[in-house]
Amino acid sequence: MILICGGLADSLTELMCSRLLDCGYDYRFLDLGVYPKGFKVKWHWRGSYPEGYIAGPDWTLDIEELTGVYVRYIGEEARIAPTDISKDAMPRMYLEFDTGLMALFEDLTCPVINRTGGGMSNGSKPYQGLLVRECGLLSPPTLVTNDPQSALQFYNEWNSEVIYKSLSGIRSIVRRMQSQQLERIQFLRNGPAQFQAFIPGENIRVHTVGSQLFATRVLSEAVDYRYANRDGQSVEMEATILPTAVEESCLLLAQKLDLLLAGIDLKLTPEGDYYCFEVNPSPAFLFYEKHSGQPISKAVADLLYQGTNRRMMYKKEMTNVMTKI
């Protein structure tokens, strides 16, 4: 049995539920929009993996039955709070709810898309940059600094073809460094920023799903195609094939980050080099699947369905052994 954990207002959660239905794969839905209301849980640790259950309105799921979990946590705005609890208390309560779920999911033996530990690398882009290099992918020349002079020097070295973006997981739009940013460069002393040499070329988004890989070529003139519409630019997408070594590096990177599902941003330069910018542990792959037609959600569904519960396998094996004795 598969467990989908998320909010129905989240398009990806909705997509996965639909895909599982399409595939005929049984699943249970833990609606984070209302959780824990309407659900009963008991998770028990006794020196081993957790045992217990999750029960919904008309179903009960033993943890041992799980073959896969797909989880997308949601923000406060997507949740329905109890009417008899103060609004101020809710953020702390949501954190309590989600932490309990995370603790369970981190310790399950079945595939979990994705465990939170693996996703935390996204909190530091330069940390990911180090792993990118370790996996054999190219990374843009990067400067992390709080020194205005250093930033100016970098800007001149790269003939003004420099972008800046956040170091942390806080979403920022990738922007070119231009005169208005240079006018404010002295404020850099107050804290670090990340600058990178602009890498021209085609954007390629890779989604890794377990050992499968889907590469999507993104055609757009925008500096950050995710915000192309905002900049009055268009976006088109198509499936593409990567060199084997690049594919292997992407799969290795996702594995190192313990991500069963990852969105990896690459760029293919006119010289034929592939640069890697970032790994997204909670990729919004619907956007790419819709535009390219690539069966990413099917691959996710298959992984959840085929995932084996190692404890169940062990039990079955022992039962077979005991029967023979």
Next chain:
Amino acid sequence: MHIIIGDLYDPFCREVYDSLKDHNEPVLVISNPLIHPCSFEWRLNNQENKSRLVWNSELSFSDDEIDSVFVRNSAWIDPDGWQKDDLMYMQSETHAALLAWFWSLSCPVINRYSPAIWYRPKAPLLFWQPLLRHNGLRTLETIITNVPEEAGQFRKKLMSREIGGAVFSSLSSDLSYLVADTNEWDGLAQMQRYSPVCLVAPHGEPKFVCVIGDHVIWDDKTFFHAKTLEPSLIAFAKESELSLVELAITTDNDEYNVIAVEPFPTLEHFKDDSKDKIVKEVISLLTSKEKTGGITILHFKTNLHDPYLWWFSR
């Protein structure tokens, strides 16, 4: 130059600082190397990984001139003068940069935290359970439930072992308290209307142990299980990628259980002689000139005929 990321109000910082000075080692204590009066520059590309720190316009050193880094905090920013949202953003940026910079250094770094620990330093013990279990270390029986009957069963089980209550332990804060009498259990049932609760079997007085590299320092050397646990403790620390970690362990009827893992150890739980040993081992690691972890930047060449046939050389 040895760098301590922290401040001298921290007793552990002070001990390490004093000890390095006693060894005639140059040492600098910086609370945040990424804001003025520090000037920080880190260049990373496919061929190089070089950083430079200038402190107060006086001292300047590159990454290969840094002998070690002792990390005692994640470099907070003085909130004075900041708008709340800007401060939160800059704090996140600072944490992100520091985490990565520690991993880029080839000198000993204590500790070179994984992102999971860096961003969740006070994670409940449940998050440590898989690693503890994998290394043969036991933890107390724990239940998370919003079903009062299940909490009641847990209570009955503990009572059958002559344990008179359970410890409620918040998963998102330090709050914990004993749930013992009927009123308290009724109160817990009321909480369960709104939230699953985490209950842990109670424990006795803990023993504290510090693992530093391959060394284990107990505060109570007479602890019955000390010797048998040491290999597991060292293995746990290694798998957690921690050169320095403190654990709290309790015993009950000759069984032991880990009840806490502290990736930012303090010395407050240790007597003077144990403190001295801990500091001595920390100094030994900091001055070892051996790399204690980190990500190796691979230098690679591309085959002109097949751009992605990699050779790796270190």
